[in-house]
Amino acid sequence: MEPRHTKEYYENEHRRFESNGASGSPEWMKELRTAAMASFAAQGFPGSEKEEWRFTNIAPIARQDFAYSPNTDYPALTPDAISGHAIDANEHRFVFVNGHYSERLSAVSSLPAHASVCTLASPDAHTNTELQRHLARHTDVRANAFAALNTAFLSDGLFIHLLPGAVVSSPIHIVNIAVHLPDEPAHVSYPRVMIAAGENSTATVIESFYAGDERMSFTDAVTEMTLGPGSSIDYVKIQDENLNSFHMHTVTAVQQKESRLNMFSLSLGGAIARSEMRVGLEGEKSECTVNGLYMADGSQLTDHHTFIHHKAPACASHELFKGILDGSARAVYTGKVYVDAIAQKTDSKQTNRNLMLSDTASVDTQPQLEIFADDVKCTHGTTVGGMNEGIVFYLKSRGIGGITARGIVTIGFAAEATEKIAHVSSRSMVDALVVTQLRKTLGNEVPEIVHSGKHDEKE
Amino acid sequence: MLEIKNLHASVNGKEILKGINLTVLAGEVHAIMGPNGSGKSTLAQVLAGHPAYEVTAGEVIYDGINLLELQPEARAQAGIFLAFQYPVEIPGVSNSYFLKTGLNEIRKTKGLEELDAMQFLKLLKEKMKIVEMDPSFINRPVNEGYSGGEKKRNEILQMAILEPKLAILDETDSGLDIDALQIVAEGVNKLKTPANASIVVTHYQRLLNYIVPDVVHVLVNGRIVKSGGKELAMELEEKGYDFIKDEIAEAQTA
Numbered sequence: 001m002e003p004r005h006t007k008e009y010y011e012n013e014h015r016r017f018e019s020n021g022a023s024g025s026p027e028w029m030k031e032l033r034t035a036a037m038a039s040f041a042a043q044g045f046p047g048s049e050k051e052e053w054r055f056t057n058i059a060p061i062a063r064q065d066f067a068y069s070p071n072t073d074y075p076a077l078t079p080d081a082i083s084g085h086a087i088d089a090n091e092h093r094f095v096f097v098n099g100h101y102s103e104r105l106s107a108v109s110s111l112p113a114h115a116s117v118c119t120l121a122s123p124d125a126h127t128n129t130e131l132q133r134h135l136a137r138h139t140d141v142r143a144n145a146f147a148a149l150n151t152a153f154l155s156d157g158l159f160i161h162l163l164p165g166a167v168v169s170s171p172i173h174i175v176n177i178a179v180h181l182p183d184e185p186a187h188v189s190y191p192r193v194m195i196a197a198g199e200n201s202t203a204t205v206i207e208s209f210y211a212g213d214e215r216m217s218f219t220d221a222v223t224e225m226t227l228g229p230g231s232s233i234d235y236v237k238i239q240d241e242n243l244n245s246f247h248m249h250t251v252t253a254v255q256q257k258e259s260r261l262n263m264f265s266l267s268l269g270g271a272i273a274r275s276e277m278r279v280g281l282e283g284e285k286s287e288c289t290v291n292g293l294y295m296a297d298g299s300q301l302t303d304h305h306t307f308i309h310h311k312a313p314a315c316a317s318h319e320l321f322k323g324i325l326d327g328s329a330r331a332v333y334t335g336k337v338y339v340d341a342i343a344q345k346t347d348s349k350q351t352n353r354n355l356m357l358s359d360t361a362s363v364d365t366q367p368q369l370e371i372f373a374d375d376v377k378c379t380h381g382t383t384v385g386g387m388n389e390g391i392v393f394y395l396k397s398r399g400i401g402g403i404t405a406r407g408i409v410t411i412g413f414a415a416e417a418t419e420k421i422a423h424v425s426s427r428s429m430v431d432a433l434v435v436t437q438l439r440k441t442l443g444n445e446v447p448e449i450v451h452s453g454k455h456d457e458k459e
Numbered sequence: 460m461l462e463i464k465n466l467h468a469s470v471n472g473k474e475i476l477k478g479i480n481l482t483v484l485a486g487e488v489h490a491i492m493g494p495n496g497s498g499k500s501t502l503a504q505v506l507a508g509h510p511a512y513e514v515t516a517g518e519v520i521y522d523g524i525n526l527l528e529l530q531p532e533a534r535a536q537a538g539i540f541l542a543f544q545y546p547v548e549i550p551g552v553s554n555s556y557f558l559k560t561g562l563n564e565i566r567k568t569k570g571l572e573e574l575d576a577m578q579f580l581k582l583l584k585e586k587m588k589i590v591e592m593d594p595s596f597i598n599r600p601v602n603e604g605y606s607g608g609e610k611k612r613n614e615i616l617q618m619a620i621l622e623p624k625l626a627i628l629d630e631t632d633s634g635l636d637i638d639a640l641q642i643v644a645e646g647v648n649k650l651k652t653p654a655n656a657s658i659v660v661t662h663y664q665r666l667l668n669y670i671v672p673d674v675v676h677v678l679v680n681g682r683i684v685k686s687g688g689k690e691l692a693m694e695l696e697e698k699g700y701d702f703i704k705d706e707i708a709e710a711q712t713a
Contacts, residue, residue, distance in 0.1 A: 397543075452604045
């Protein structure tokens with residue numbers, strides 16, 4: 001990397017930020033930021049000499065001076081325009097523009113009892129205490145420069161607080177939009193979400209990331225969740241930013257006993273897009289599924305980095321990531337499952353499958369298992385290959401060949417991943433985005449996705 | 460309609476078909492019977508153009524053209540249909556899209572106008588009645604989560620929609636209970652016309668109680684060793700394939 005003063009640039013930005021926009025934050029948040037900034041300054045952006053970043057060169061992000069902007073007033077963004085991103089007619093929609101909450105664009109109806117949602121910029125006294133208890137407690141900023149940078153600029157975001165027994169039946173949808181005025185420099189935004197799910201609470205949370213224009217931007221997001229005993233969270237992430245954007249997202253979840261987490265990540269956009277998903281199974285009999293689908297074309301780089309840590313007995317983790325790569329796109333998948341000695345009766349399965357639609361696309365896939373318990377069931381597998389020949393011949397035998405067959409086979413491949421999304425309207429949105437993406441290269445013949453209904457137990 | 464001359468085919472370098480000769484005329488139903496591993500399914504797959512099989516000698520003339528030169532999709536467009544022994548599941552893709560696309564590809568090559576969604580739906584519902592399929596299958600993914608019988612009915616439904624000139628049924632009876640077998644067989648019978656023909660590949664005589672063949676061929680070790688009328692199937696049922704093998708052995712030693 002050329003000796004540009006990236007660290008100094010962000011240190012200066014941070015000083016400006018502390019003196020201008022973020023003076024209203026509570027004292028503990030300021031302290032958190034200062035510590036995180038020191039941590040970022042100590043490590044800088046990661047280079048490819050680091051194992052975790054071996055295949056993902058982030059020099060294009062470090063090379064650019066991205067500007068922090070608290071502005072949320074963009075004439076192009078209207079509630080109508082935003083409603084095109086709506087997933088569920090009854091969703092609680094919180095819209096963040098360049099990382100800042102926009103009340104004007106949001107559509108929030110009253111939440112059920114025992115559940116509260118507030119922005120990090122304006123916590124009330126009670127929430128402040130709760131927030132302080134949870135925020136940034138499980139994300140290790142010393143080992144993650146991007147999470148450190150996000151925390152250093154922490155001033156806004158969303159805190160979803162579910163008291164014991166809270167059941168939020170309509171999904172909470174956080175829409176992130178990166179956008180510019182014509183004369184503004186390229187923006188960086190620091191979206192932040194904290195979900196604290198109390199005992200036996202239930203909610204569906206969707207985080208989506210879009211661009212409001214075709215400009216370059218940098219989204220550096222952090223999501224944290226703590227799942228209390230018996231709680232259940234469905235989490236869906238949709239990343240569909242423009243092809244000039246950079247996206248770094250760290251998701252960290254900590255699960256107590258008998259909690260259930262079902263995560264799905266769709267990655268479509270971005271020049272470089274990376275999602276790091278870390279789950280700590282800390283209580284007995286907790287379960288997580290971490291699934292995803294990434295699609296990349298042209299010169300895109302898409303990266304999923306998962307780390308599932310079994311710290312207690314009888315927990316289950318299931319992971320399926322599928323990738324569709326075309327053009328000269330590159331994908332990285334690193335999936336690590338770590339089973340502590342105490343975590344007997346662990347049930348873990350990890351699968352990564354890649355469909356290569358061109359000879360010039362590539363994928364680096366690394367499933368890793370480290371097991372220190374002796375009574376466990378752990379499997380992992382990875383495939384990189386072309387179209388399913390059985391389906392191709394079946395289609396040909398019905399007169400269907402060429403690009404039409406390619407569309408059908410690719411849809412079939414994608415559908416096996418998206419069917420894992422339990423929340424039906426999120427799944428429909430993900431399916432629609434996948435079809436739109438494929439039609440760009442394979443034409444309008446690409447069919448809509450239908451599912452067999454075996455996963456439709458949750459409406 | 461179909462003339463197979465001295466057809467040899469192999470998979471992974473192993474020869475499976477060792478000189479098949481077979482002539483099928485329009486309006487005829489031919490049954491191909493034989494023990495496991497005799498090459499029955501290979502013959503069906505080779506006719507449909509499965510890429511795993513290499514034709515090493517011989518020729519197949521279909522409607523005056525050299526079938527072996529055609530890609531599998533061109534064979535389908537020319538009116539050949541293979542009902543699969545193991546129908547393939549296509550997650551995410553609805554039955555109706557799959558069938559409509561296939562039909563329209565075939566119509567295009569015939570110079571016919573493509574059917575629009577409404578026209579196709581009407582046709583599909585009509586044809587589903589022939590195989591007694593529930594309309595809910597219209598929007599279900601192709602074969603995914605279907606029972607064995609549902610998959611086979613779906614094959615016959617495809618045949619009903621695509622209206623092939625030559626239908627090849629590869630062990631369509633395998634894994635079917637007697638009710639499903641009757642429905643499938645009746646579907647095949649209803650689709651029979653003087654202008655088309657079928658080749659029914661089966662291990663058991665059972666299916667031939669319902670689909671009455673004009674000619675029965677016995678395939679053993681990659682060759683047709685005996686041909687006859689429908690009574691040959693009865694004889695096989697009664698005596699098993701061993702009697703044929705014994706006959707061959709006798710013929711060879713004599």
